[in-house]
Amino acid sequence: MEKFEVIVVGAGLAGLSAAYVLAQEGVEVVVIERGDYPGAKNMTGGRLYNQPLQNFLPELWKEAPFERAVTNEIVTLLSPDKSLTLRLRSNEFARPPAHSYTVLRGTLDRWLAKKAEEKGTMLVAKNRVDDLLKRDGKVVGVLAGGEELGADVVIACDGALSLLAEKAGLKSPGTSQDYAVGFKEVIELPSQTIENRFALKPGEGAAQLFLGDLTKGRFGGGFLYTNRSSLSLGLVIRIKDLAEANPLKEAPQFLDEFKERPEIAPLMAGGEMVEYSAHVISEAGFAGLIQPFADGFLVAGDAAGFSLNAGLTVRGMEFAIASGILAAQAVKQAREKKDFSATSLAVYQSMLEDSFVLKDLKTFQHAHAFLDNPRLFQHYPQMAGDLLQSLFTIGPDPKQRFSTTIREKVGWTETWAILKDLRKGLKI
Amino acid sequence: MSPTPNMKTKLGKNVFKPGKEKHISIRPGFEKDPRLKAAIYACPAGLYSEKSNGEVELDIDGCLECGTCRIACGTEVLDWSYPVGGIGVQFRFG
Numbered sequence: 001m002e003k004f005e006v007i008v009v010g011a012g013l014a015g016l017s018a019a020y021v022l023a024q025e026g027v028e029v030v031v032i033e034r035g036d037y038p039g040a041k042n043m044t045g046g047r048l049y050n051q052p053l054q055n056f057l058p059e060l061w062k063e064a065p066f067e068r069a070v071t072n073e074i075v076t077l078l079s080p081d082k083s084l085t086l087r088l089r090s091n092e093f094a095r096p097p098a099h100s101y102t103v104l105r106g107t108l109d110r111w112l113a114k115k116a117e118e119k120g121t122m123l124v125a126k127n128r129v130d131d132l133l134k135r136d137g138k139v140v141g142v143l144a145g146g147e148e149l150g151a152d153v154v155i156a157c158d159g160a161l162s163l164l165a166e167k168a169g170l171k172s173p174g175t176s177q178d179y180a181v182g183f184k185e186v187i188e189l190p191s192q193t194i195e196n197r198f199a200l201k202p203g204e205g206a207a208q209l210f211l212g213d214l215t216k217g218r219f220g221g222g223f224l225y226t227n228r229s230s231l232s233l234g235l236v237i238r239i240k241d242l243a244e245a246n247p248l249k250e251a252p253q254f255l256d257e258f259k260e261r262p263e264i265a266p267l268m269a270g271g272e273m274v275e276y277s278a279h280v281i282s283e284a285g286f287a288g289l290i291q292p293f294a295d296g297f298l299v300a301g302d303a304a305g306f307s308l309n310a311g312l313t314v315r316g317m318e319f320a321i322a323s324g325i326l327a328a329q330a331v332k333q334a335r336e337k338k339d340f341s342a343t344s345l346a347v348y349q350s351m352l353e354d355s356f357v358l359k360d361l362k363t364f365q366h367a368h369a370f371l372d373n374p375r376l377f378q379h380y381p382q383m384a385g386d387l388l389q390s391l392f393t394i395g396p397d398p399k400q401r402f403s404t405t406i407r408e409k410v411g412w413t414e415t416w417a418i419l420k421d422l423r424k425g426l427k428i
Numbered sequence: 429m430s431p432t433p434n435m436k437t438k439l440g441k442n443v444f445k446p447g448k449e450k451h452i453s454i455r456p457g458f459e460k461d462p463r464l465k466a467a468i469y470a471c472p473a474g475l476y477s478e479k480s481n482g483e484v485e486l487d488i489d490g491c492l493e494c495g496t497c498r499i500a501c502g503t504e505v506l507d508w509s510y511p512v513g514g515i516g517v518q519f520r521f522g
Binding site for chain 2 (some may be wrong): 106128176242
């Protein structure tokens with residue numbers, strides 16, 4: 001049996017970051033990827049927040065092929081016949097290194113793989129890992145493409161489903177309550193058209209989130225990210241809600257209807273749809289975390305449940321990078337002790353706890369309870385639009401005072417309900 | 429009838445390498461299991477549909493390998509794995 005020091009499963013951001021650091025330290029590391037090339041099975045909304053990475057290979061990310069620096073944060077509330085948009089443009093977000101960048105994984109993952117290979121990582125693509133090899137309950141390697149490959153440590157970076165964490169006994173199959181599916185189209189447009197349509201300076205970008213009628217009360221929302229010369233337009237909807245919420249409607253229809261909205265269609269006009277992709281995402285946050293280590297085994301990135309939806313921000317990629325790097329550092333320590341047992345690898349857990357990964361997940365552990373409220377996805381967006389419309393409207397009859405209009409639109413029962421929802425929101 | 433012509437066009441934009449084996453299949457005897465209905469609504473590629481006899485069928489061509497059906501229906505009714513290496517959808521943009 002061929003043996004390596006470390007086998008990383010999955011050439012995504014977690015796996016490649018882990019491999020980069022390990023190879024840099026002179027550790028013999030192989031990354032096994034089932035796609036034709038790194039990124040072939042990966043997708044994001046998406047956007048990567050840059051600043052959490054200032055302690056995680058900051059020099060490397062300066063060269064990364066990101067799409068656009070997000071300088072405009074836009075939130076749009078949709079009701080069936082109207083929408084209300086809030087747009088924040090900030091110079092602070094633009095100051096290099098920018099606050100966050102839009103990202104396409106096809107470009108980013110291939111670039112990072114090349115960087116990891118330059119450090120000495122061995123990359124094996126077009127190869128699926130089928131199982132873990134275990135001896136006396138310890139992980140001692142993987143079975144890939146019918147071949148047994150040994151390793152001191154296997155790092156599972158195999159994405160949100162993580163069949164390997166299941167096989168290691170650390171994870172049970174996800175439930176439709178805890179997972180959402182994100183699906184998006186990439187639509188090509190000339191960069192100048194994008195900058196004109198979104199009122200952006202060259203190289204700068206916008207990130208737009210949509211809440212309301214587009215999911216018909218289902219937990220989820222829409223997103224629109226400006227890339228260099230394409231737009232990423234998509235939806236994220238909780239799987240349970242897609243499967244059960246009445247009236248039932250097939251997932252693709254939500255995106256088709258979203259695209260036809262007057263807020264969206266003109267932005268896409270003349271663009272060419274070049275790819276349609278989808279992936280599941282853990283929405284459980286802190287409550288959905290697993291023990292990310294076992295004998296001879298570590299789990300990083302989405303595979304470990306490191307994703308966080310805090311409403312205004314949706315994060316995963318910087319958690320993947322940081323956890324991959326921490327997993328590599330944990331392996332390095334274990335290697336010095338020549339002890340790859342769970343007890344020795346448990347240092348990974350403490351490293352995660354000391355980093356923004358588990359700190360942020362913990363801080364926002366109540367976000368899910370607040371967001372899990374149908375009123376947020378239908379009632380509030382509708383109410384906000386209606387109220388604003390009434391205040392703006394000059395009709396045939398003499399206009400009432402603003403305060404009267406507000407009192408009419410938001411009665412006592414409504415005020416009480418808002419206060420109750422706000423109380424939950426204050427825990428975030 | 430799945431997927432719709434519109435969806436077929438959409439999926440046709442993806443780079444897709446067909447394989448010999450189906451990586452996801454409905455377990456024999458479970459075709460009418462109510463748990464499969466979830467996939468009809470949740471699959472973002474619209475690959476699941478219900479036949480007139482109440483059986484759910486899966487047209488695996490174009491599968492995005494997103495994992496939604498595994499979570500929505502469970503592995504008691506679906507025999508679920510990823511395609512073997514170098515097969516299936518190959519995202520260029522992601």
